[in-house]
Each structure stands twice: as structure tokens, then as C-alpha cells.
Amino acid sequence: xxxxxxxxxxxxxxxxxxxxxxxxxxxxxxxxxxxxxxxxxxxxxxxxxxxxxxxxxxxxxxxxxxxxxxxxxxxxxxxxxxxxxxxxxxxxxxxxxxxxxxxxxxxxxxxxxxxxxxxxxxxxxxxxxxxxxxxxxxxxxxxxxxxxxxxxxxxxxxxxxxxxxxxxxxxxxxxxxxxxxxxxxxxxxxxxxxxxxxxxxxxxxxxxxxxxxxxxxxxxxxxxxxxxxxxxxxxxxxxxxxxxxxxxxxxxxxxxxxxxxxxxxxxxxxxxxxxxxxxxxxxxxxxxxxxxxxxxxxxxxxxxxxxxxxxxxxxxxxxxxxxxxxxxxxxxxxxxxxxxxxxxxxxxxxxxxxxxxxxxxxxxxxxxxxxxxxxxxxxxxxxxxxxxxxxxxxxxxxxxxxxxxxxxxxxxxxxxxxxxxxxxxxxxxxxxxxxxxxxxxxxxxxxxxxxxxxxxxxxxxxxxxxxxxxxxxxxxxxxxxxxxxxxxxxxxxxxxxxxxxxxxxx
Amino acid sequence: xxxxxxxxxxxxxxxxxxxxxxxxxxxxxxxxxxxxxxxxxxxxxxxxxxxxxxxxxxxxxxxxxxxxxxxxxxxxxxxxxxxxxxxxxxxxxxxxxxxxxxxxxxxxxxxxxxxxxxxxxxxxxxxxxxxxxxxxxxxxxxxxxxxxxxxxxxxxxxxxxxxxxxxxxxxxxxxxxxxxxxxxxxxxxxxxxxxxxxxxxxxxxxxxxxxxxxxxxxxxxxxxxxxxxxxxxxxxxxxxxxxxxxxxxxxxxxxxxxxxxxxxxxxxxxxxxxxxxxxxxxxxxxxxxxxxxxxxxxxxxxxxxxxxxxxxxxxxxxx
Numbered sequence: 001x002x003x004x005x006x007x008x009x010x011x012x013x014x015x016x017x018x019x020x021x022x023x024x025x026x027x028x029x030x031x032x033x034x035x036x037x038x039x040x041x042x043x044x045x046x047x048x049x050x051x052x053x054x055x056x057x058x059x060x061x062x063x064x065x066x067x068x069x070x071x072x073x074x075x076x077x078x079x080x081x082x083x084x085x086x087x088x089x090x091x092x093x094x095x096x097x098x099x100x101x102x103x104x105x106x107x108x109x110x111x112x113x114x115x116x117x118x119x120x121x122x123x124x125x126x127x128x129x130x131x132x133x134x135x136x137x138x139x140x141x142x143x144x145x146x147x148x149x150x151x152x153x154x155x156x157x158x159x160x161x162x163x164x165x166x167x168x169x170x171x172x173x174x175x176x177x178x179x180x181x182x183x184x185x186x187x188x189x190x191x192x193x194x195x196x197x198x199x200x201x202x203x204x205x206x207x208x209x210x211x212x213x214x215x216x217x218x219x220x221x222x223x224x225x226x227x228x229x230x231x232x233x234x235x236x237x238x239x240x241x242x243x244x245x246x247x248x249x250x251x252x253x254x255x256x257x258x259x260x261x262x263x264x265x266x267x268x269x270x271x272x273x274x275x276x277x278x279x280x281x282x283x284x285x286x287x288x289x290x291x292x293x294x295x296x297x298x299x300x301x302x303x304x305x306x307x308x309x310x311x312x313x314x315x316x317x318x319x320x321x322x323x324x325x326x327x328x329x330x331x332x333x334x335x336x337x338x339x340x341x342x343x344x345x346x347x348x349x350x351x352x353x354x355x356x357x358x359x360x361x362x363x364x365x366x367x368x369x370x371x372x373x374x375x376x377x378x379x380x381x382x383x384x385x386x387x388x389x390x391x392x393x394x395x396x397x398x399x400x401x402x403x404x405x406x407x408x409x410x411x412x413x414x415x416x417x418x419x420x421x422x423x424x425x426x427x428x429x430x431x432x433x434x435x436x437x438x439x440x441x442x443x444x445x446x447x448x449x450x451x452x453x454x455x456x457x458x459x460x461x462x463x464x465x466x467x468x469x470x471x472x473x474x475x476x477x478x479x480x481x482x483x484x485x486x487x488x489x490x491x492x493x494x495x496x497x498x499x500x501x502x503x504x505x506x
Numbered sequence: 507x508x509x510x511x512x513x514x515x516x517x518x519x520x521x522x523x524x525x526x527x528x529x530x531x532x533x534x535x536x537x538x539x540x541x542x543x544x545x546x547x548x549x550x551x552x553x554x555x556x557x558x559x560x561x562x563x564x565x566x567x568x569x570x571x572x573x574x575x576x577x578x579x580x581x582x583x584x585x586x587x588x589x590x591x592x593x594x595x596x597x598x599x600x601x602x603x604x605x606x607x608x609x610x611x612x613x614x615x616x617x618x619x620x621x622x623x624x625x626x627x628x629x630x631x632x633x634x635x636x637x638x639x640x641x642x643x644x645x646x647x648x649x650x651x652x653x654x655x656x657x658x659x660x661x662x663x664x665x666x667x668x669x670x671x672x673x674x675x676x677x678x679x680x681x682x683x684x685x686x687x688x689x690x691x692x693x694x695x696x697x698x699x700x701x702x703x704x705x706x707x708x709x710x711x712x713x714x715x716x717x718x719x720x721x722x723x724x725x726x727x728x729x730x731x732x733x734x735x736x737x738x739x740x741x742x743x744x745x746x747x748x749x750x751x752x753x754x755x756x757x758x759x760x761x762x763x764x765x766x767x768x769x770x771x772x773x774x775x776x777x778x779x780x781x782x783x784x785x786x787x788x789x790x791x792x793x794x795x796x797x798x799x800x801x802x803x804x805x806x807x808x809x810x811x812x813x814x815x816x817x818x819x820x821x822x823x824x825x
Contacts, residue, residue, distance in 0.1 A: 141695070143692070143695050143697050144692075144697065184659075185659075186658075186659075186682060186684070187659065187682055188659060189658075189659030189660055189682075198572060198573040198577055198580075199572050199573065201572060201573035201574065201576070202572060202573070408541065408569070408570065408572055408577075409568065409569065409570050410570070410572060410577065449684065453681060453682075453683075456679070456681055457653065457679075457681060457697065457698075
């Protein structure tokens, strides 16, 4: 009862005119930042963190939350319109979203992304409120062996994202894993493949690699073709909005992605970038319209976007309760929370309950701001895709360079980004799989640390990897991940064959 | 080239003549060698925001992270010594890197300004651990190899554990984790038997009626005022000097003395402001102002410690 009163008081405190203005503005800024390739949510929050120092704690926290949520959603806009995910979290959205844009259904894709982001974000607030203590306990149970299995489970997603050829998907994944070994060895402190470059000490920065693989390679691909004055295919011809039927069709996907995103968010180390692929993959696996995948599926867009926005609420749970950020954005966010007087820990729900619940309420209201701004601004944002290549190429080029420089104010990372751009270009030419490389890059270090630390703890005895029920659960998930994909693809083939032999209805 | 030098020289001379009491001519850059939102950054931003009142200009944080501080500090020592760039260093990390033979910066490349924060290292076990005292922990460690989580290979908390192990003469298994938060989580998950951390890192975990961890000893010659019941390592006959980390402000080599005086005065005023002291308590940061002389002594001590002690610390004991 007391908790309910505190929750209510939180909403009252969050609904001051100043706070509402702060929500709208910060969400808008977040969306704009997220839209720009290379300006990730973590960078957006880091960039604007100093501005919040002058504000009251509640307003400051709300601003940070607004930028976070806005940026995660904003990433989908550029992913859909120009095939360059604004943030790593929208990498999977680009797959289906851009196909829809090519078909002239950009507005539909944007509406779906906005709606799914709103639902994912709002649903993740429920768990933030009610499952906080429970979910935090689950994450606390993850030890080194569990992390190894978690990363392996993550790698089984490669089978899902590699739609054309499993072999090429695996090659790409291995390439990602190999690249992830660059940098300081986490267990022995030995330099690996650093070639004397200090910047590589902490490994290749994932954001930097992403900008190169997805955005800079796009510049090369675009520049390769003759520049056309006007891009016809990307005109937004269709209307914004969703029919009730479409909402009904998307709901199971959104709920599934919410669950995935939430759990991923709570697990430290795994962030929105993994969640979007998992959400996308599961949307594909359970879809009744599998044939649309790869050719522009609204379920694919919803699956990815609901998942990455569900991460936001999820990753706040361990950040707030345990002081363990679930991903890079919340790591930055945590710094802001501490400065505003919210020390992570159990005291949040006792001593500082009023402030905590105001932040939670703000987080709920931010989702509505996002929906409002997203639907209202879609038409404005959609203009980006009408731009001619002559403007687009230099713009993306500049944003790539500025973005990769801005991550750590380091020129070496611009060079690394460009190298990844060339790699991304080659990857496309050889039909390899860029998302699989990214998965390898993100999951490699988590898996390596998990495995080597486990073996160090057990004196080299591998049975430690099978020692807890949680391990077995994750192993089961891995097996399920691989088998279900094999089974599904066989089923898909059979369905396609029967469809081919049957007279085409449309 | 020669002409340009002469012109520059004249300009410099003219500037120094015209400036009676030095003060910054615009926004001051503050180099932080760790990323935005990190512990170092959080403290630096808090102090910088408060110091604007006394410096008279905006202090702009420039995050130059990477290679555990190496990139930021290389930039710091190369910055123009005109007083428009100051920077934070972390001890002992800065001196650890500076004493390496191929280091791009040396301790002499910076001018000490003042110390900001000090964090003493502590030995911690889980609240329900069978080891109630440090003596019990050491006795158990001599009996069987205990596991200790660290915040990275040869990182600050690994050094602390190593100092304890050397002085108490036991061997243990050091398990490196990604950072202090992960390292402490491993302790709370029972994945390791004990760990060494800084007092601020565990402040939240020892609060309340059901604390999660127990502090067995502090790396300090005297007991800490915040943990009066916890014995020092020296009391029990182990390592008897101070060990921990400090964050301090420095200027690049070649900065004029009047500039040093200006900032020292400004930061002294900032750090004795009751408002600022309260903000640090709120943020759980241990404010510890030391003037330029005291800081110089601390840096020198840390340099010797890194050169003479740490370099031999990780060598396998000859048996």
C-alpha cells in the first residue's frame, strides 16, 4: 500500500510543467542524436550529462532518461530510411526497414518502429516497477560459467541472421570472434595483435566498428554507382498509421520482444545491440509470414524495435539495484544518477524512494513523449530519405568521421572506422554477413572471459561449466537455438517447395 | 622558421609582461583520461562544476580515454603550458605507467597542483564468510590456496592483494574481472573467497542492518575515521604503509609559477567551500585536499613505490 502511494507521488512530482518540457525536449534531442549514424545513445547521454548538473535532481534524471529512450528509438529512423543504423541497437531494424523503404513503404516502417518502441518501452516500465527485486536476483546468479554459455547462446543467433548461407554466416561470425581478440588479454595482461597502437588496448571499439561496417561501407557502395539527382525509390508514398488488424498481427511479436529485451537488458554486458537481433530472430522464427522476411517485413521491424526499447527499462534494474550497468548507456547513466544523489543500492527504495519513483514515473511518461514525437515527426524525419546521393554521401561520410572521432576524441579510431568500412564493403561484395561479424565482436570477449575465468577457478576442470542448473538451462537454450533453426529452415524449404508446385494465388 | 620563433618569443614576452596577476583568458580545458560517466569522470565533473565560481571561467571536461589512461595523459603532457589546459591524474596508475621504460610521459612532465580525492584500499570478504578476522583469513590462506577477485591483471586492487599476500607470506589465486563492480559481484556471488577494493567502492555494501560484505583490514598506518572498528594491516603485522588510490590535478611541464599559484588558490577555495564538501559527501566521494607541495611528496612516494615495490611484486617468489 505504501509502495502504491509512493508510486502515485512519483507521478505527481514528475508532472510539473518544467519536467514535461524537459521530457519533450530531451526525447526530441535523443531522437535527433539517435538518428545520426555514429552518435550512439551512450554518447548522447554522455554529451548532455554536464547540462543536467545545473538542474534539480528529478529534472536532471528525467532528461537523461529522455535522451536514452529517444536515442534508442531514433536509431531506427536512419536504419529504415538510409540503411545506416543510427545506434548499434537498430542494426537489425535496418534489415527489414530498408527493404520497406525501397518498396515505398517507409512511412509504414517508421510507424511500426515508433509503435513497437513505445510498446517495448512502456512494457519494460512494468518490469522496472514490479519485477525489479526478482529480476535483479536472477542476474546476480550469473557467474563466469553462465556468462560463457550466455555468449554461446548469443552466437547461435548467427544462424538466424545469416539468411542466405549458413556457412558464410559462420565464417563472418568467426571473423568477428577473431577481431574481438585484438587488445589486452583479459586474463594474463598480454598485448594481442595491437601492433604498438595504444588505442587498441581495450580492443576494437564496437561503436567504431559498427559505424565502419554499416555506415562507411554504405558510403563506398553509394559512391560506386553513378550519382542520380533524385532517389525515386525512397519517396514516402504511403500513409502513416496502423490498422487494428496490423496491430493485432504485431502484438505477439511485441510481447515476445519485450520479454527478450527485458531479460537481455537485465543481464550485464549484453545490451540493446544483442536484443534487437534476438527480437528480430524470434519474430522471424514464429512469424506466420516468413516469406516476407528479408524482403521487408513489418514484424521484423517491430521485433527488433520492441526488443531494443525493452532493454531500456530492463537494464535500469541491475543499474539501480546492484550498481551493475546492463549496457554502456546505463554505465554512463549511472554516473549521472550518482551525481544527482541516487547511489545505487537498496537505499533507493527506502531512503530515496521519492526520487526513485519520480524517475520511474518520468520514464513511463517519456515513452508517451516518444510516441507523440515519433508519429508527429516521422514526416519530417522521412525527408532524410528523399535526399540525393550527392548530399547523402558527403553527409554520411562527415557523420561517420565525426561520430567515430567523438566516441573517445581519438583520431586513430577514425582510421579504424575507415578500415572497417572497407571490410564492410568487401563483406557485401562477397555476400558475407556484417551483423554476424558484429555479434562475434560483441560476444567474443564475454565468452572468452567467462570460459577462461571458469577454468582458472576450477583449476582447468571443465566440469565447472556444467555445475549449476542455470548452466544447463542455458545449454538447453543453445541446443534449442541451433536445432529450432535447422528444423525451421527445413520446414521453410518444404513449404516453399509445396508453394512452388501449387498454382500461385497472387 | 627563425623569424617565426622570434615573433613567438616576442609575443610570449609581451604576454607575460602585460599579465600582472595571471588569470585564464577563456574556458579552461580539463583533461580526463577516462571515459564520460566513469568514476574518475564523475568526480572530475563534480569538482569542475563547483570550481567555476573561483576560477571565473567555464571548465570544459575533455574525455580522452583509452589504454588505461595512457592516451589522455600523453595528451596532457603535450598540451601547451599556457594555463588553459589542466588535467586529472590517478595515482598510482599514472606513476605505474610513468616508470615504464617506454612510457611517453614521465613523472617530471607534470607540475603537481593539488590532490582532490583519496581512497584507501581495504580487504573484504562476504558478510557470511567463515573468516571473521584478517588473521583467520591469512591462516586459512596458508592452509589452502584461496581465490581473490581483482579488477584486472596487475590493476590497482591486484596490487593490494599482492601486497597483503607478500607481507603475510601466503600464496593465492588471483582471478581478474573487468572492473571493480564485477570484481565485487564475484565476491557477493561466492565465486571467490576474498578481495581487495577501495573504501568508496564498498561503502554501499556495508551500510544498513544486513551488510553484504565485511571489511577485515585497511591499508593505512592509522585506522580510518569512517571505519574505526576495522584494524589496519600494520596492527596485525602485515603491510604497514598506506596503499590506495588518489585523484589529483596537475599542469603540463613548463607552466608558469603564477599560473600554478592561481589554480592552487582557486581549488583550495573550492574544496574548503561547505557547499562543495556537502556535495562530495552526497556523492560518496572522500574529499582530501592536499596543496601542491604535499601532492608533490605523494607523487614522489608513489613513483618510488611503483619503481621499487610494484616491479618486484608480481615476480614469482623464488622457492
